[in-house]
Amino acid sequence: MLIDLRSDTVTRPTPGMKEAMFAAPVGDDVFGEDPTVNALEEKIAKLFGMEAALFCPSGTMTNQIAIRLHTRIQTEVICHQYSHIYLYEGGGIMANSHASVKLLPGDLGKITASQIAESINPDDVHAPETTLVSLENTMNKGGGSIYTLEEIKPIHAFCKEKDIKLHLDGARLFNALVESGESPAEWGAHFDTISICLSKGLGCPIGSVLLGSKADIKRARKVRKVFGGGMRQAGFLAAAGIYALDHQVLRLKEDHARARALGEMLGKLSVVSEIFPVATNIVIAKLEGTTPEEFMKKLADHQIKSVKFGKDLVRFVTHLDFGDEALEEFGRRLRIIFG
Numbered sequence: 003m004l005i006d007l008r009s010d011t012v013t014r015p016t017p018g019m020k021e022a023m024f025a026a027p028v029g030d031d032v033f034g035e036d037p038t039v040n041a042l043e044e045k046i047a048k049l050f051g052m053e054a055a056l057f058c059p060s061g062t063m064t065n066q067i068a069i070r071l072h073t074r075i076q077t078e079v080i081c082h083q084y085s086h087i088y089l090y091e092g093g094g095i096m097a098n099s100h101a102s103v104k105l106l107p108g109d110l111g112k113i114t115a116s117q118i119a120e121s122i123n124p125d126d127v128h129a130p131e132t133t134l135v136s137l138e139n140t141m142n143k144g145g146g147s148i149y150t151l152e153e154i155k156p157i158h159a160f161c162k163e164k165d166i167k168l169h170l171d172g173a174r175l176f177n178a179l180v181e182s183g184e185s186p187a188e189w190g191a192h193f194d195t196i197s198i199c200l201s202k203g204l205g206c207p208i209g210s211v212l213l214g215s216k217a218d219i220k221r222a223r224k225v226r227k228v229f230g231g232g233m234r235q236a237g238f239l240a241a242a243g244i245y246a247l248d249h250q251v252l253r254l255k256e257d258h259a260r261a262r263a264l265g266e267m268l269g270k271l272s273v274v275s276e277i278f279p280v281a282t283n284i285v286i287a288k289l290e291g292t293t294p295e296e297f298m299k300k301l302a303d304h305q306i307k308s309v310k311f312g313k314d315l316v317r318f319v320t321h322l323d324f325g326d327e328a329l330e331e332f333g334r335r336l337r338i339i340f341g
Contacts, residue, residue, distance in 0.1 A: 005328050005335075006307045007264075010174075010202040010257070010283060010321035015242060019205065022245040028237035031057070032227070038237030042244050046198065046211050049247070050190030054219035056212045057240055058231050061086075061173045064197035064212040066094045067225045069134065071195065071218050072167035073101040078130040080104045080121055084111050084143035086171055087136055098229075102130045110279070111144025113137070115156035122164065135161055138171040140178050143311070146261075146284030148178045151188055158192040168192070173199040173210075177282040180254045194218070203254050203283060204246035205322040209239050250322065257283040257320040260329050264318060267333050271340050273297060285318040286311055304335045 006012045015023065029035035043055040058064045065087050073079060079095060081088055083105035087095065095101050104121055106113045123129035135157065139149045161168040170193045172178075179186060190196065195214040200206040212222055226232060233239075258280075265280040268287045276288040289297055294310040301308055311317040 003328065003331055004305045004307070005324070005332055007318040007320065007324065007332075008307045008309045010319045013201075013205045013322040015207055016205065016250075016322070018249065019242050019245045023238050023241045026237045026241035028235040030234050031236045032232040032234060036235060036237040036240070038244070039240040042240040043211065045244060045247060047213055049186045050196060050213050051187035052190045052196070052213045053216045054214060056219050056222050056226060057233075057236060057243070058210050058212060058226055059208060059233065060201075061171070061197055061199040061210040062091045062094065063226065063229055063231050064199075064210045065136075065169075065171050066091060066098050067212055067222045067229065067231075068169045068195040068197060068214075069095055069101065069136070070099045070225050071214075071221055072134040072169060073099045074133070075100040076102070076130050077133040078102040078104055078123060079134045079136055080106065080113075080118055080132060081136040082106055082108050082111050082113050082138065082141070084141070085136060085138050086142055086173065087138075089143070101134075104132070109144075110147035111138065111141030112147060112149055112153065113157075114153070115160045118157060119160055122166075132164075132166060134167045134169060136169045136171060138173070140174040140282050140284070142173070142284065145278030145280065145286040146174070146177065146282035147279070148181060148281050150182060151184050151192070154189075154192050167194045169194060170196045172196050174202055174282065176251050177203050177254050177258070180252060181258060181282060200243045200246055203250075203257060203321060204243075205250050206242040206246050207239065209243055211243070253322070254283070257322070257324070260324060260326070261285050261318075261320040263329055264320060264332065267336055268318070271336065273340070283320045285320075287316050287318070289314045289316065300339050301335075304339055306332065306335060 026038040047055040200209040275290040278286040
């Protein structure tokens with residue numbers, strides 16, 4: 003048994019999802035004529051109480067489109083220093099939008115309204131204008147940490163007061179929502195745009211959705227076209243998203259429970275000095291007395307895949323294809339490897 007815990011992007015469609023995909027009616031989405039894409043966009047926009055949505059190939063694209071919408075040349079984005087939009091999107095803020103970035107520190111990847119207020123640039127010829135704040139929930143580099151609505155509300159209020167746009171990289175937002183019990187509509191009310199990834203915990207083979215106002219999504223369609231993201235008979239993929247929203251949201255709690263169990267197993271190893279708080283489906287182990295490369299090599303020799311996440315950090319992500327049997331086998335192999 004290969005145990006692949008590199009990411010929740012490694013999942014494969016379930017039989018039910020495959021059936022939904024093959025049965026989907028399709029059309030040309032660039033012409034706006036794919037009924038299944040239209041249904042997905044309408045469904046998720048309604049779920050979050052937002053006006054419109056746009057189906058795209060990836061979360062990187064939905065994030066980068068949002069940044070393009072809310073910035074212009076010589077303006078600035080504020081985000082956490084470990085944000086996905088900064089670290090893992092190929093320098094897209096600069097390449098796609100010609101915008102500057104101000105990076106803020108924060109506990110487990112989260113920033114506060116007071117930090118943002120202190121970081122807004124003055125109206126000065128020497129400084130770029132701050133036009134966008136971007137948050138991430140759950141926070142990947144924070145070990146799957148969760149923003150709560152009570153943390154978001156003051157940020158939203160400040161951005162609204164200062165006429166600064168607020169974007170959410172919600173790649174794993176549903177993981178946060180099933181833990182917090184908060185509703186999608188509550189979150190939709192606090193952001194100008196939200197990016198939702200369908201191909202992580204929700205188990206789709208591909209796709210992300212950008213949510214926003216009708217005006218923003220109309221502009222976003224043009225940006226998507228420029229980015230090469232206009233897909234034709236994309237309904238086969240959109241059908242997977244509809245199926246996931248209907249059948250694979252609540253089960254995310256199972257991934258979280260297995261992540262906590264996995265974290266407890268790893269925390270008992272002598273080479274692990276710390277396990278980041280396990281809030282959702284991401285487990286980050288801090289090592290001592292060994293390197294990530296050495297640690298991962300031992301795991302790989304026993305068919306366990308993981309990811310280096312820093313000079314002394316290794317990440318594990320639970321997902322749809324990692325069940326109780328795999329969790330038990332993971333523990334058995336740890337005992338073989340480390341005694």
